[in-house]
Amino acid sequence: MKTEQNNKNTSNRRDFIKTSAIAAAAFMIVPRHVLGGPGYLAPSDRLLVAGIGVGGKGESDLNMFYKSGKADIAFLCDVDDRRAANSVKAFPKAKYYKDWREMLDKEHKNFDAVSVSTPDHNHAIQALAAMQLGKHVYVQKPLTHDIYEARILTAAAKKYKVVTQMGNQGASNDGPRQMKEWYEAGLIGDVHTVYAWTNRPVWPQGIPWPDKKAEIPKELDWNLWLGTAPEKDYVDKLVPFNWRGWWDYGTGALGDMGCHLIEAPFSVLNLKYAKEVEASVGSVYVDEFKRGYFPESCPPSSHVTLKFPKTSKTKGDVTLHWMDGGIQPERPEELEANETFGDGGNGTLFIGTKGKMMSETYSANPKLLPLSRNKDIKVAPKYARVPEGANGHYKQWVEAAIAGYGKQEVSSPFEIAGPLTEALLMANLAIRSFDIQKTVNGKTSYPGRYTKMLWDNDNMKVTNFDEANQFVKREYRKGWNNLTL
The missing domain is CATH 1.20.5 (Single alpha-helices involved in coiled-coils or other helix-helix interfaces)
Known part of the structure; x- marks a missing residue:
């Protein structure tokens, strides 16, 4: 016994x-967030990242997270196997999905954070779904396609207490911090006017939608690519790049470069929400005195004027001019004939009561004008720099996510990125209003042209031209739920 x-x-x-x-x-x-609740990770852990959109910029984003030395790429998701191929090869242990909804549903307990790098029209629905699962999110610029979406994601970051970062990596450069120090030291006085300009678009715009449908590549799930956008036939030369020039999917040159060039004015001057906007756009003529009408396509060029109310950093309103399609502001008289304005094709210019300063793309290489002033600047550093600057933008988010919500600072959290994105989309609202048609008794007019739009920020609406409000919030395609917190 x-x-x-x-x-x-x-x-x-x-x-x-x-x-x-x-x-x-x-x-x-x-994953340790399961033990500590949403948004929690032990500092000793590596961040487990799931990527939605893993080709092109998504591919480079994932590589940068991995190179931080503190992140592992756990899952990959892309609607196009061709675009995903490099990431699948680079991260062979990462399980691959085509439908991001399936990935989130089946795997949400197995990762901590999500990177979104898809066409603009799907950013918001993908990011919000991840945030509602308690996942930290990194979302490519522009944050969203619509003003309403930007407002929702800004509120969601606070509600769900997750670490957020928009992919405007210039926000982590030394430039914005250096310009803040110069401005606060009084080197250019009180800024009242800002210009930002770009040589983009570098894809077709101001053109009609193709009238010939094409065969859908076998590697592409066209229905998933469309996502929230209206049902349309597949056409050639839309995927993977030129969608940027079509309003159903992209946000034009403003969405592509605005977050890089307007970030510095937001940072330096503490801008938030615009109160007025007006626009003029470039014309495309298809015959003698016959202007082309292509409302589905972004225009070839534009000049938009946004007015922001007085902030804690200014003595009065600030007027911000945006120019794209190669249009540039008048060359400052302080800049000599052969000195480069911005970086040539792109730049930002601050005009103050005592002087001017300018920077390049990503707020890089800021300079006082005239350039001779830069020899004897004696302003002590005041704001901490991000190690590696723009390249450190990714590691900064990874480390902040590991630390947990509210523990470490990031350069472009949604509380900053949301209002910045709204400014760009306000500009697009004015641009799109340019093509609103009205026909009465056989006569066509364009009431949105040459009109200053007055903005009620609290209610998210234009108060003096109601037709423009259709661009504040779009209806998603049937089967794709509209955003709710």
């Missing part, structure tokens, strides 16, 4: 040890 009892005890101990080991192993592979 003793022997039998001893054998039984030994067996029980073995079963206990075996069971405990299995339980311990299972415990160890669960």
Whole structure:
């Protein structure tokens, strides 16, 4: 009996040890946010990232997260196998999905954060779904396609207490911090006017939608690519790049470059929400005195004027001019004939009561004007720099996500990126209003042209031209739920 009892005890101990080991192993592979609740990660852990949109910019974003040395790429999702190929090869252990909804549904317990790098029209629905699962999110610029979406994501970041970052990496450059220090030291006085300009678009715009549908590549799930956008036939030369020039999917040159060039004015002057906007756009003529009408396409060029109310950093309103399509502001008289304005094709110019300063794309290489002033600047650094500047933007988010919500600062959280994106989309609202048609008794007019739009920020609406409000919030395609917090 003793022997039998001893054998039984030994067996029980073995079963206990075996069971405990299995339980311990299972415990160890669960992401630490499960143990500490949404937004929590132990500082000793690596961040487990799931990528939605893993080709092109998505591919480079994932590589930068991995190169931080503190992140692992756990899951990959893309609607186009061709675009995903490099990431699949680079991260062979990452499980691959085509439908981001399926990935979030099946795998949300197995990762901590999500990178969104898809066409603009799907950013918001993908990011919000991840945030509602308690996932930290990194979203490519522009944050959203619509003003309403930007407002929702800004509120969601606070509600769900997750670490957020928009992919305007110039926000982590030294430039914005240096310009803040110069401005606060009084080197250019009180800024009242800002210009930002770009040579983009570098894709077709101001053109009619193709009238010939094409065969859908077998590697592409066209329905998933469309996502929230209206149902349309597949056409050539839309995927993977030129969608930027079509309003159903992209946000034009403003969406592409605005976050890089207008970030510095927001940072330096503490701008938030515009109160007025007006626009003029470039024309495309298809015959003698016959202007082309292509409302589905962004225009070839535009000049938009936004007015922002007085902030804690200014003495009065600030007027911000945006120019694209190669249009540039008048060259400052302080800049000599052969000195480069901005970086040539792009730049930002601050005009103050005592002087001017300018920067390049990503707020890089800020300079006082005239350039001779830069030889003897004696302003002590006041704001901490991000290690590696723009390249450190990714690691900054990874480390902040590991630390947990509210523990570490990031350069472009949604509380900053949301209002910045809204400014760009306000500009687009004015641009799109340019093509609103009204026909009465056979006569066509364009009431949105040459009109200053007055903005009620609290209610998110234009108060003096109601037709423009259709661009504040769009209806998603059937089967794709509209955003709700």
